[in-house]
């Protein structure tokens with residue numbers, strides 16, 4: 001390992017080395033026009049809340065015109081706003097107002113695939129095999145006597161084959177196209193220079209409007225292995241975090257794209273950046289996306305996928321720190337997003353050793369679920385994450401300790417995973433239910449300005465318990481999870497050594513993760529029975545109440561050391 005270069009001070013280094021970024025799933029954040037779906041103006045009304053929370057940046061999930069098959073990740077037009085969500089003018093106002101509140105704003109860019117309603121795909125369907133219009137996507141002839149078999153054995157992430165056969169203009173079945181996700185999400189052909197130029201224009205379109213950066217969807221997927229070879233031992237469905245290399249993930253060619261994008265980002269003032277959604281492992285593969293001429297951040301999904309257990313978490317932290325140090329990049333810690341079971345639930349799952357992705361399982365037995373324990377752990381996890389060197393990503397509702405919504409009736413499930421898995425995977429709706437802003441049920445617990453809207457009439461039905469997590473209640477309760485996040489983020493801001501930098505592990509026993517960030521700042525996370533905290537230390541914040549000097553189980557604390 002090379003010696004880390006000394007970092008410039010926090011005010012002198014790019015903001016994205018330290019930032020805590022809040023992910024807004026726009027459809028479920030706040031509904032200003034009363035239709036039961038979140039929108040751009042809803043976000044605008046909540047900027048003071050986000051400012052008070054203390055985050056540095058916002059990431060908004062796709063807000064472009066879209067048939068909403070995958071809730072915006074099926075983009076029909078990359079340079080406009082979905083009419084259900086508002087207008088381009090409102091989006092421009094949001095960008096400006098976010099800046100006035102002292103925060104940055106990232107938009108989500110979806111370059112691996114478009115919607116099948118994108119003009120280019122519609123044109124491709126009407127064009128001949130081999131035509132320039134077809135070449136923008138991944139059309140191939142089928143195998144078998146009449147091309148009736150898919151071109152290879154790839155499976156889609158959402159389940160089922162990754163190929164769909166189309167009919168020609170004469171109505172006869174002919175070529176197939178690749179869709180690594182839903183059938184309605186055809187993959188672009190990134191060997192095509194028009195595709196590359198188009199996305200450069202998309203980046204500039206939003207950069208010109210003042211966005212500070214991009215979250216890149218499926219950043220490890222755009223380039224496919226030449227010849228599109230079969231997967232040797234295919235999974236029933238492709239996993240994003242593949243157990244071994246796949247011909248459609250993490251190919252070397254993606255890095256050339258990011259080198260080009262970095263030049264575009266750097267041609268604008270103000271440390272514009274991009275964060276990769278690259279489900280790659282181990283961390284040394286992540287580091288490749290963060291070389292000095294590529295991207296700024298990449299989510300640490302190894303950390304997110306780790307169970308609530310100190311050995312595995314420590315291993316993931318160490319690996320990330322070492323690998324990213326090699327390329328001089330900061331780590332980006334994350335426990336929640338719109339694709340995974342909320343940490344309140346995940347951290348309470350029984351652990352089955354050796355089972356990959358156990359912590360991302362959506363099913364589980366709700367009867368065995370202990371929400372108090374899950375919440376306690378999620379709160380401790382928050383202090384762990386926010387004390388680690390680098391930046392962090394917080395998903396809306398995480399600051400309210402929202403659990404997974406498990407009781408959504410089957411006929412209200414909307415995630416394409418549900419239908420494409422032939423109703424074996426309930427999908428991701430449980431972590432996407434609209435936020436409760438007020439404890440009274442009117443307006444879907446304050447989610448909507450339409451007071452007549454009931455909790456079950458929101459676009460995804462809210463659980464009957466949602467009111468007990470509401471912002472207005474948590475605001476008043478000094479011990480609420482909302483106030484825990486506010487306190488931790490305020491301390492993080494005032495402690496110059498937090499954010500990016502170094503950490504030093506302390507030995508506090510095998511069931512404790514303990515580390516210092518400076519001579520006088522330490523974080524202790526206890527996974528086992530109560531332990532004594534170092535004598536003479538002052539508690540800055542704790543995830544659960546602490547009596548005397550004893551740190552109880554499933555509790556984290558930030559300490560000022562050596563206080564006399």
Ligand code: NOJ
Pocket residue numbers: 070073074110181217218277338339
């Ligand atoms: C990753 C996004 O986070 C997820 O929500 C989406 O379904 C897939 N990419 C496909 O775009």
